[in-house]
Amino acid sequence: MGITIEEQTIQAMNNLGEVLNAHGLDFSHVVKATVHLHHPGRDFDGFNAIYEKYVVAPYPARTTVGSFLGDFLVEIDVVAVIP
Numbered sequence: 001m002g003i004t005i006e007e008q009t010i011q012a013m014n015n016l017g018e019v020l021n022a023h024g025l026d027f028s029h030v031v032k033a034t035v036h037l038h039h040p041g042r043d044f045d046g047f048n049a050i051y052e053k054y055v056v057a058p059y060p061a062r063t064t065v066g067s068f069l070g071d072f073l074v075e076i077d078v079v080a081v082i083p
Contacts, residue, residue: 005043008073009050016078017054025080030060032079036067047074 020026035051037043044064060078069075 003073005037005039005046005073006050009047009076012074012076013050013054016076020078020080023080023082025082027054028056029080029083030055030078031081033060033062034077035062035064036069036075037064038067038069038073040064040066043073 017027020029033055035047037047047064067075
């Protein structure tokens with residue numbers, strides 16, 4: 001069995017968290033996220049359940065689209081504001 005959308009989302013968010021942290025930031029500094037899901041109809045709920053554990057109100061703007069990602073189920077990029 002392959003890695004689930006939840007597992008890949010956790011890894012992607014942890015990777016983003018490390019990059020933010022390296023710049024003295026966290027997810028509260030994120031103002032925009034772009035999310036690519038390989039199977040949006042199947043995986044959106046699983047992705048969103050994990051994503052919601054990382055971001056806080058006021059939530060960043062987000063665009064979520066379906067994309068061909070090869071072996072990946074999710075790709076996320078964010079824009080953060082440095083205070």
